[in-house]
Amino acid sequence: MKINKEKMIEKQGYRLHILQSKKYKTINVVAKFKSALQRELMTKRALLPMILQKATSSYPDTRSLQAAMEDLYGMVLNSDGTKKGEDHVISFRMEVANEVYLNDQTPLLKKALGLFREVLFQPKVVDGGFDPKIVNREKQTLEQKITSIKDDKMSYANMRMIDEMCKGEPYSLHVHGYLEDLKKLDEKDLYSYYQSFISNDLLDVYIIGDLENIDVEALMDEHFRRDSSEVNQDDGNEKQHIAVSEPKNIVEHDDLNQGKLHLGFRTHTVFGDEDYFALQIFNGLFGGFPSSKLFMNVREKHSLAYYAASRFESHKGLLLVFSGVDPKDYEKAKTIILEQVEAMKKGEFTDEEVEQTKEQVTNQLLETMDNAQGLIEVLYHQVLSGKVIEAEDMIEQVRGVTKEDVIAMANKIELDTIYFLTSREGGEQE
Structure with a gap:
């Protein structure tokens, strides 16, 4: 299998990764936000992508946002947060049909990127915070996620083993966050953290698909350039070598x-x-x-x-x-x-x-x-x-x-x- 090489370009406030491939009938764009694992941020980072996917400034509720994606030939958007070594990574993934294979001349990629940008950079704001109704609903969903881990005994045992094995190391932190932190979080706290996250997390954006005859760099700059980020450099976490004395x-x-x-x-x-x-x-x-x-x-x-x-x-x-x-x-x-x-x-x-x-x-x-x-x-x-x-x-x-x-x-x-x-x-x- 021939795998095309990626082209990586340092841009203002993000790194752009371009993969040209005629293999796929869709175009995939993934935005990855990376930050060091920190106990006080885990619950906020677990909740944040859930909130952002529910409403934007132009699409103030889930139904209107979903309808906008349906209008773009069923554009798909999802997100998750994971631990990678001593880092936490939030990924937002977008998939949209490639207009090259469509009969009409809709500038589909440009429109889809516009919507994707709005989800990331223009969330719905009410009185200096996120929409309290959305926040409360998503807090309930996250609370169910956190409490249900105890019911899945295999996942629970794995979490408890990592707790004990990596005690005192960032990797022991729980990816879904903590109930005691969730209870204290409100829409203004979360929005305040969002502003820091969206400006300061290390951002890598990948675009993959048949991109011939598209000025990819200009298009992506229009949607992902971050003026507040003068640099997007990875300081990198030092690898920890943990010596084992006694199991x-x-x-x-x-x-x-x-x-x-x-x-x-x-x-x-x-x-x-x-x-x-x-x-x-x-x-x-x-x-x-x-x-x-x-x-x-x-x-x-x-x-x-x-x-x-x-x-x-x-x-x-x-x-x-x-x-x-x-x-x-x-x-x-x-x-x-x-x-x-x-x-x-x-x-x-x-x-x-x-x-x-x-x-x-x-x-x-x-x-x-x-x-x-x-x-x-x-x-x-x-x-x-x-x-x-x-x-x-x-x-x-x-x-x-x-x-x-x-x-x-x-x-x-x-x-x-x-x-x-x-x-x-x-x-x-x-």
Whole structure:
């Protein structure tokens, strides 16, 4: 698969990333706002995109804003907030039909960008704040999100493990924010923060699609240039190398039938490091695919887990293992999971398994990059890491990983935290 190279240009108040491709019948624009993770901002940043998508100065309610998008051949707009290493990123995504493929001559991209700009830069303001009705409604929605995490025991166990594993580190902060902060927030507080956010967050804007015969730079400048931002430079957070002295054992009790056994490891490797691609293959062999050691040994061979898998955090250097086990099988399951780590350290896997996993990782990467917004996510890794790796080079680097590279990675990984959420009558399995 031929992947066009992105063109990145420093503009006034933002960085523009252009990807020309005839592959897509739509044009995708993604605006990514990045700021350092801070406890006092998490709830505001969780609520903000929810508010901005509900009304603008010209479209004062959800119905009129939705109708305006429908008029633009069903333009789609969505947003989310995520943790990436020690940063918080709010993404606004827009997708619109490419006018090249339409019969009429509507300047669709220009109109869609105008609406997108209004959502970001011209929100509905009432008496020096956001619309209180919208704020109260969205606060209720966010409150439900925060409280419902407790009901999804797998997500809750993962959150609690990160709380304990990364205590004192920005990464431990909760992406949906905190109830005690939400209760105190009002429309004026939030609007005051919005003004700081919209001027000062590091902004990267991606546009991807068939852009021939369009003056993309002029068009994007018209909609995204920020006069208040004299610079849009990334100071970058220093990578934290956390040494593990003794693994933590945390046992907590709740009303559940299936125990949640989660393990957290420090990989000491992030995107941009030379051994990052070896980490991808390690994860694939260890717990990333149905053919992996965790799945085959913990779940299939010993029938000790309802599920067993692993994933890694590209910008934080964490490897996380998830498993659902019967509370009485805690010790056995933990032992067998840790045995799989030792097997990886000793190289107890074949060259054929390495090749098969490289193929799986490559296919996964190609599938992600086959989607316009997936490709943008892959390319944004470069912004976060400050390391430029062309999309095609990523695939070559995956294919270049050897068994020895994977063994070296396995021996670099350190167990940090074992977290077990068990039934109230499950007993103390320390």
